[in-house]
Amino acid sequence: MLRSLDPLPDEALSGYLLRLSHRLRITPATLVKRTGLGIDTTADSKVYRISMHYLFALEPECEEPFARATRLSPAEVQGLLLAPLGRRYGPLNPRFLKSAEPSRVIRNNSWVLSEKVRYCPQCLAGDGSEIEALHGGAWRRLWRLPVTFACVRHRQLLRDRCPDCGGLVHAGDAKSMLARLNDDALHPTQCRSTPSSTAKDRSVRPACGADLTAAEGGELRSLSPQTRRTIYTTQERLTSLLADDGPEQIGSVGWAVPVAQYFMDLKAVTSLIFMTWPEARPHAATPTLAQALDAEAQRRHEDFAQQRAAGKRGPAARAYVVPSADPLAAAAVFEMADRFLRSSDENAASALLGPLAEEARYAHQPVSYTIRRAQGTSIPLQIVLLTHRRNARSGENVTTLIERNEGLARWPTSQNRLAK
Numbered sequence: 001m002l003r004s005l006d007p008l009p010d011e012a013l014s015g016y017l018l019r020l021s022h023r024l025r026i027t028p029a030t031l032v033k034r035t036g037l038g039i040d041t042t043a044d045s046k047v048y049r050i051s052m053h054y055l056f057a058l059e060p061e062c063e064e065p066f067a068r069a070t071r072l073s074p075a076e077v078q079g080l081l082l083a084p085l086g087r088r089y090g091p092l093n094p095r096f097l098k099s100a101e102p103s104r105v106i107r108n109n110s111w112v113l114s115e116k117v118r119y120c121p122q123c124l125a126g127d128g129s130e131i132e133a134l135h136g137g138a139w140r141r142l143w144r145l146p147v148t149f150a151c152v153r154h155r156q157l158l159r160d161r162c163p164d165c166g167g168l169v170h171a172g173d174a175k176s177m178l179a180r181l182n183d184d185a186l187h188p189t190q191c192r193s194t195p196s197s198t199a200k201d202r203s204v205r206p207a208c209g210a211d212l213t214a215a216e217g218g219e220l221r222s223l224s225p226q227t228r229r230t231i232y233t234t235q236e237r238l239t240s241l242l243a244d245d246g247p248e249q250i251g252s253v254g255w256a257v258p259v260a261q262y263f264m265d266l267k268a269v270t271s272l273i274f275m276t277w278p279e280a281r282p283h284a285a286t287p288t289l290a291q292a293l294d295a296e297a298q299r300r301h302e303d304f305a306q307q308r309a310a311g312k313r314g315p316a317a318r319a320y321v322v323p324s325a326d327p328l329a330a331a332a333v334f335e336m337a338d339r340f341l342r343s344s345d346e347n348a349a350s351a352l353l354g355p356l357a358e359e360a361r362y363a364h365q366p367v368s369y370t371i372r373r374a375q376g377t378s379i380p381l382q383i384v385l386l387t388h389r390r391n392a393r394s395g396e397n398v399t400t401l402i403e404r405n406e407g408l409a410r411w412p413t414s415q416n417r418l419a420k
């Protein structure tokens with residue numbers, strides 16, 4: 001029986017495995033085996049791997065032995081997993097996805113950060129308590145969601161790569177939830193990346209090992225007070241929607257939708273903003289945020305053109321759908337999309353989103369349709385994005401088309417202000 005360790009608030013399974021193995025002075029691989037989770041090796045049998053999908057959920061036959069070995073309650077085990085976040089975050093909720101199979105929720109889902117985990121150096125450094133001083137702070141679950149781009153507590157943007165080697169800090173190149181599972185020398189807050197060297201054999205190369213708690217947080221001091229305020233306000237609002245005690249419903253284009261679905265709407269609108277950039281440029285909250293989106297959109301347009309040239313429609317859409325890796329661009333596009341969705345009603349939303357929908361259709365009809373009618377988005381948003389001038393001739397407008405659907409309720413504008 002293992003000595004246990006209490007999970008920290010919002011701690012992800014990956015970080016918990018690192019902290020517990022550090023406490024027990026065993027390799028993460030040994031811990032993984034003792035807790036009954038599956039572990040396999042790469043084709044050359046040199047590198048251990050643990051499946052990414054455990055981040056989301058443990059199969060029933062794994063969950064009970066894991067709870068027994070770690071002496072955690074079922075609720076504590078659930079608290080380490082991403083699946084419960086799906087109640088409020090659509091991209092983790094099988095109800096809004098194509099596949100309900102747990103092992104597939106994470107795979108190919110760019111709206112969950114499986115490899116490119118983000119972190120706040122100061123949160124990782126711990127809160128000063130003895131246990132966090134020894135094993136570091138929590139690698140938080142919310143850092144796995146691309147809608148988390150800043151640490152409001154420490155007033156900085158999150159980082160996503162190692163400041164020393166530029167590599168992925170957690171996952172290796174072997175599609176494993178954690179890299180270097182057999183390395184017993186790394187602290188939970190050290191970079192687990194293996195920088196390339198002359199040694200061909202990955203298993204004997206040294207780790208980067210940079211102390212991530214010493215990393216500078218994302219630079220914010222050079223930004224104007226208004227830009228900083230915009231970043232924090234947006235992060236606070238999105239985080240409040242994800243909180244356990246957050247609202248069940250929220251307004252999207254003037255209609256009440258489950259919060260989880262709101263994030264599907266947010267995903268569609270950010271994709272549309274990127275696809276049609278610079279169409280929405282006049283709506284940027286500040287000049288700095290507009291510039292961040294200029295650079296981001298430019299990269300995406302180039303990627304899209306390349307994929308199209310290669311004749312790949314699916315990957316071409318992904319050029320606009322994947323969330324922003326740059327925290328500043330993420331803040332910029334989420335602020336704008338969130339503001340569009342908070343329009344008082346469908347007509348106000350149409351005035352903002354209609355031009356983008358038209359522009360997208362003009363740019364590339366099939367890809368624009370994929371985005372405008374994206375899986376899991378709300379009916380009112382779909383109608384706003386799919387209705388164009390032609391409908392007006394038949395006397396159908398956005399309002400009549402939405403009202404034709406049963407079970408939809410208007411979202412009072414007064415609540416919009418409260419939920420800010």
Ligand SMILES: [Zn+2]
Pocket residue numbers: 120121122123124151152153154
């Ligand atoms: Zn922090």
Ligand SMILES: [Zn+2]
Pocket residue numbers: 162163164165166167191192193208209210
């Ligand atoms: Zn590194």
